Amino acid sequence: MTDTLDPEDWDDFRKTAHVLLDACIDRLAEARAHPWQPLPEATRQSYALDGTARGEAATAQRLIDDVLPFGTGNTHPRFWGWVHGTGLASGLLSEMAAATVNANCGGRDHGMIHVERAVIDWSRRIMGFPETASGVLVTGTSQATVLALATARQRALGPAVRSTGVRGRLTAYAGAGVHNATRKAIELLGIGADNLRRIPEDDRGMDCDALRAAIAEDRAQGATPFVIVGTAGSVDFGRFDDLNALADIARDEALWLHIDGAFGAWARLADAPWRALTDGIERADSLACDFHKWMYVPYDCGLCLIRNGDEHFATFAARPAYLASHGEGLSGGDPWFCDFGTDLSRGARALKVWCAVESYGASGLGAAITGNCRAAARMGAAVTAQPAMALMAPVISNLCVFTADASLPPKAQTALNKAIAASLQLDGTAVFSTTEARGITCLRAAIANHRTTPEDIDAAIAAVAARADALTQAA
Template sequence: MTHSLDPEDAAGFRRAAHELLDACLDRLEGARDHPWQPVPGSVKAGYRLDGDDTGQGEAALARRLASDVLPHGTGNTHPRFFGWVHGTGLASGLLSEMVAATMNANLGGRDHGAVYIERAVIDWARGVFGFPEGASGVLVTGTSQATVIALAAARVCALGPQMRRTGQGAVRLTAYAGTGAHNAVKKALELLGIGADNLRAIPETDRGMDPVALRAAIAADRAAGARPFAVIGTAGSVGLGRFDDLRALADIARDEGLWLHVDGAFGAWARLAGDPWQGLVAGIERADSLACDFHKWMYVPYDCGLVLIRDETAHRAAFAARPSYLEGQDRGLAGGDPWFCDYGTDLSRGNRALRVWSALVAYGPERLGAAIADNCARAAQMGALVRADPHMRPMAPVISNLCVFTADARLSPEAQGDLNTRIAQELQLSGEAVFSTVTIDGITALRAAIANHRTRAEDVAQAIAAVARARDAG
């Protein structure tokens, strides 16, 4: 009797796998025909793992994956999915995920091909963002995890490596970010024990964080006995798509002796988009650390984020720890130093880099950058359609790929919010378009984040027409 979990019927497994691959290819090719829809109750009930629902074999699994799982995603592959900044996937990702699953490599360390692919991806990104030779990086789940890693390195840089043993004691560290900064910054400070109360929310204009208010907040904290340690700039805010003036922030960080971290979850990739959008991230090359996501504006499959850190010594000082069973060797599989487990929180790490490497091999940075630029153009188009409607009104300038507006500015703020919420829900349920909502100046507004390489001009026109119809239908 064998206890192997490999397929008992290899030929049958091959047939089932090919059928499932065809189903995946059909779904990918027909993304335009599959908007989000609620998961039926019978399907939800079928997900339970009890009774006869387990131990069915690979062929039955393949059938269930095709019928019960594949059709019920968030709809973010659809070209009129504008809710939140969701990645949309690439055909190259289907290929890379097959290979990654087959290899099942652990990228915590050791000497094997996937490690060198991750180094190549980091080197490429370092060049894109103008970080110096010798800067370090590691691929992570996303910008939330990247922010924790970057601010952990910033703290060690501020207090010294001994704080990993002793903690930060009575030192009250303070950090600074714009009011529109992502909640990941607050969470990172909470997780690191610095505390959310020590994050200063700096007022913003349409150009991002106010430099004068930032300098005043730093001075006030120093006078109160706190120790400022980090400025967190934003390249593409989650609510309105704002970009901080990174050059101005870099000057302040230099003058004040602070670490400059940039949250570039999606907006950092404007660097590839050409004029005028690449100018939004001018100065990003001066950051001490950068967090961004490949799974957003680089379109690769979830999850895949990146943290870059200018000073490799500071990065390693915050995380390196090798018990004897992980001791490196000069030859064999235990070689391959440096190991990525010394640059983050994870020893067990999946092959995220293969998704990025495959996208770059298949499409190249020029095509990816052109898709990013087109997303910005589509947002500008949506803004123009909103302005052309006699009753709609933009709630903020369209800076990159976000358009935020109200469907009927004639109404009271409360009534506008109720209408916009109703429209968002109705269009989601009808499959016509997915908008999210965000509260601006007391009004719950419709928000479109265009981050799909499949979105065309006609999709934007259809979506705004659907908003108008839903509004006028009352």
């Protein structure tokens, strides 16, 4: 027995690791054969830890037998539930390298810091942000939203807010369908969910006249409006606000413009007409988006971009003595990423993005995003071609929302759509999620899957139609 936790025999470990690597590659290569499946009770119970050491070889076999088969299923080509990313082969390479280096990316001067800077700079240029912009990689859009709105809050109230807290009443504005991450951020920042104004919207986004009226009304009542939150790809229907119109209002009203671009911001890489949906994003004060959704990299990996890097730094910088930089050596490397967010201990998230861009290029990733939009359009056309089905919202980007039998009363439609979603998930045919439209629970496909083919779309809609017939006849 050694005095370390390293393997006693590195050659044996190498063989073990190769067996696991082969199993992982097989899993990705054969993704079509591995839809989501329910976790057996015996397997669930086997995850319990009793503290006994069993060695790396036994652990690797457990991973092969009891972990790899029971993921979310989002690597499968017909997984369109929620807005799940689907992973990349390059991610397997990046995660191996990241685990080996095991770098803390809170700061200091080492390679992973410069990889992250390269990813942020590339993203900044794609989104049209100026060289003065700053950024930081985070867990996802939820965390990025907190960082962005904290910076907006500091602009509105001044640097003293870090010491005194929020004084007075701030108000924020977003479309009615804004993601829940915005509400959570408003709550966490002490502003209060009651001060998030939900502005009416339609398929073209937020009602700008209603937005201006709400801002004027709040000012008249003594509140301090401070941020407009625009949406680039709504979670329910894939809608995009008119970002240029929002930027004009933010300019006229001297408000911060934040864009929730969780997945939709990356339509920036798509072909026409979908790229135009992001027009105006370059005028935002901040942007929150995910690489692990429509850029397909492994979870988790989000991005916060802020137009004014000085404001970003001033909102979060706090360096105790033990973290002082001395300019040279490992303790150099200023600025540190811990000064742009809440985390000092940070993994090498950027490496998986860097590997994806290096492997596939902006053109390859953009082609996949374009393909997803085309797939959603194809699904919309297939739905329309079915005599009983109906679209419940226009197909704008990569989401398709529909009902399986529009001839039924709303309550019956809801029951049928729920039953179809569960049935297709359980038998491994396809994963749709659900959402609400016109008072009906509908089937929803969020196509952020680079493995999806046109044949998958056609087969899934045929399966929905067949399942609807069978369930209706059985009722």
